[in-house]
Amino acid sequence: MTAPWTSSSTIAHVQILLDSFRHWLGQDLIPRSTPLTDAEQLFHASFVVLSHGTQADPILNYGNATALQLWEMEWDALTQMPSRLTAEPELQQARSQQLALAAQQGYFTNYEGVRISRTGQRFLIQQATLWKLLDAEGNPYGQAATFSHWQRLP
Numbered sequence: 247m248t249a250p251w252t253s254s255s256t257i258a259h260v261q262i263l264l265d266s267f268r269h270w271l272g273q274d275l276i277p278r279s280t281p282l283t284d285a286e287q288l289f290h291a292s293f294v295v296l297s298h299g300t301q302a303d304p305i306l307n308y309g310n311a312t313a314l315q316l317w318e319m320e321w322d323a324l325t326q327m328p329s330r331l332t333a334e335p336e337l338q339q340a341r342s343q344q345l346a347l348a349a350q351q352g353y354f355t356n357y358e359g360v361r362i363s364r365t366g367q368r369f370l371i372q373q374a375t376l377w378k379l380l381d382a383e384g385n386p387y388g389q390a391a392t393f394s395h396w397q398r399l400p
Contacts (some may be wrong), residue, residue: 250321251285259308260285263297263390266379270353275392293394294371297379298329300388305329307388316396318363334362348376348389357391360399368399 250256264284267275275295276287288295294313298304309317309324317324317332330342340359348354357374374393381387 249286249289251289252282256308257281257285259297260288262379262381262387263288263295263308265382266387266390267377267392269380270377271375293392294396295390295392296329296332297390298388300386303328303330304388306332308390316363316369317361318365318367323364332361333359334368344376349378349386353377357393370397370399372396 251260258281261281261284264275264278267273276284276291278284279287289310291310292312294316295308295310296306296313297308298306306324306327306329309319309321314321314324319327344354344357344359348357354376355373357376358370358372359374360368360370362368371393372395374391376389376391379387379390
């Protein structure tokens with residue numbers, strides 16, 4: 247399999263992730279360079295970056311290497327999964343409420359919640375930032391999250 251960050255669609259998606267983060271939060275998520283370098287750097291970042299589209303039941307469309315490791319998934323499986331499945335069923339409503347708030351405000355910081363990996367490993371994410379993705383014309387493109395603090399739970 248080729249490296250996910252090298253596809254033209256992923257490179258373009260990373261630019262939307264980074265531009266939207268800068269738009270809402272007034273700072274860069276990573277130091278910017280060329281689009282290909284940005285895509286590689288974000289994919290290999292030590293923090294999690296995850297995003298989903300605008301579908302009624304949004305499908306994940308990006309997860310960097312740290313996210314893939316945390317959710318114990320390969321790129322192809324992750325990018326076909328409804329994002330609600332990152333949380334246990336009883337926690338999906340609370341997750342949806344936070345995503346709605348982030349969509350309304352443009353972003354939301356200091357989010358925390360329990361998530362679950364493909365194998366059932368539960369973990370608490372802390373100090374996460376959620377933000378609304380906008381395409382080059384300013385149209386809604388999805389939502390993204392980033393965090394560097396998590397704790398595995400029993």
